[in-house]
Amino acid sequence: MRTLFARLSAALLLVVTIIGGGFFLVEQVSTRLYYEEITQRLNASIAMYVTGEMQLIEDGAVNQEALTLLAQRAMIINPTVEVYLIDTQGQILGHAMPPESIQSERVALEPVHKLIGGETEMPLRGTDPRNTERQKIFSAHPVMHNEVLQGYLYAILGGQKYDELADSVRGSYVQKLSLGALVAIVLAAFLVGLLVFGLLTRRLTGLTADVQRFTDSGFDPEMVEALAANSSYRGKQDEIGQLREAFSGMANKIREQFEGLKETDRLRRELVSNVSHDLRTPLASMHGYVETLLLKNDTLSEEERLRYLEITRKHSLRLRQLIGDLFELSKLDSTSIKPTLETFSLAELLQDVTQEFELQAEQKGIDIEVRAGGNASMVHADIGLMQRVLENLIRNAVRYTPLGGTISISLDRKPGCVAVAVEDTGCGIAEHELDRIFDRFYRSEQGEEGRSSSAGLGLAIVKRILDLHGSRITVNSIVNQGTRFEFDIPARAA
Secondary structure (H helix, E strand, C coil): CCCCCHHHHHHHHHHHHHHHHHHHHHHHHHHHHHHHHHHHHCCCCCCHHHHHCCCCCECCCCHHHHHHHHHHHHHHHCCEEEEECCCCCHHHHHHCCCCHHCCCCCCCCCHHHHHHHHHCCCCCEECCCCCCCCEEEEEEEEEECCCCCCCCCCECCCCCCHHHHHHHCCCCCHHHHHHHHHHHHHHHHHHHHHHHHHHHHHHHHHHHHHHHHHHHCCCHHHHHHHHHHHHHHCCCCHHHHHHHHHHHHHHHHHHHHHHHHHHHHHHHHHHHHHHHHHHHHHHHHHHHHHHHHHHHHCCCHHHHHHHHHHHHHHHHHHHHHHHHHHHHHHHHHCCCCCCCCCCEEHHHHHHHHHHCCHHHHHHCCEEEEEECCCCHHHEEEEEHHHHHHHHHHHHHHHHHHHCCCCEEEEEEHHHHHHHHEEEEEECCHHHHHCCCCCCCCCCCCHHHHHHHHCCCCHHHHHHHHHHCCCCEEEEEEEECEEEEEEEEEECCCC
């Protein structure tokens, strides 16, 4: 009884048994009522015929001889008829039955009046003087003398003789045949139900097996593809088919999430490895120079002491930038940061950002060119995050552009957006690296000076910020010729 098919089969067997038993009882009762109604309608006038033969009561005296004779004639015609003569109060005045078989001396008159008045539906039952526990169908007619009601002739149509005959044929061939036919119908209904349940539960059993195999496989991608390719469920859009489709979608989602968790775990391990390496280097340098200052402070010249402090400061700034970038990227990856969108001039913001790098660019002899469209550069974005994007891109351009190079920044108005391009004449990026430059901690193999001062998080932060704005950044680069980054910013509120 642990399977659905077994439970449905047991429930079906119980239901068909109850229905079959109920049908048998209803059939027995309806057959009896049908027989009684037919019998009562056919013999409703028998009492009238009997009273018309002879005068049964004269001046209150019962003609017992006439009653006995008429009762015998009636019983010859129908052996189940029992004739009684009752007065106007229902008291039995005479009958042709053995005196010891009479159990009641009175007959209820209400059914008699209904039958005589014709105001009732048949079968109508009345008192059976020979069996007080049951009522029987009857025929009745008033007995008159000189137009005065003397009593009633009361004839039971299914007397004791009928009960004896009914008991004797209760196990007859016909009844056995009826019962056998009913049992056969119940069994046939049960077998048909088993067939239907088997067809329905077969698909559920198959789906359960698929779920079990998917669970046991450890969310194997090949198992998901095999489940999706299962042709036994195709084209069936009933509830089971929809359940199968829902499970297939759920399996794909679980697989994707499982693969995502594996990728997240890989990135976490890579992050820990990269962070530990990038933190260890400046910390080790800072520790070494601080120890040198402590141990040789008295022997160091003022110039050497300042040089050591400057190197320590440089590594502390690099460490602070790395930690800041890590926290910023962590917040961008979570749901804690949502862009605060506003309309502002991207040209003005770009002018402010480029001023931050003018001194550094002059030291390297780099020329920064800005081409902006003024009012045509109005955008709808988060001004703080856009400033971060421009800073990271320009900083990278300055870092990887050699002495005497050029950095060009342009803003072009397009339908619904403003296109931004940051181009430099630096060392460029190899083609096989272009797909990875937006990964965390990835640093290009080109430009050794830039690699030494970069943590590899700047472009990852840029891409995440633009993703939050629904924008996509692209890159084109040629080694030893330069690199060009391009992206679009919405010009108005959506």
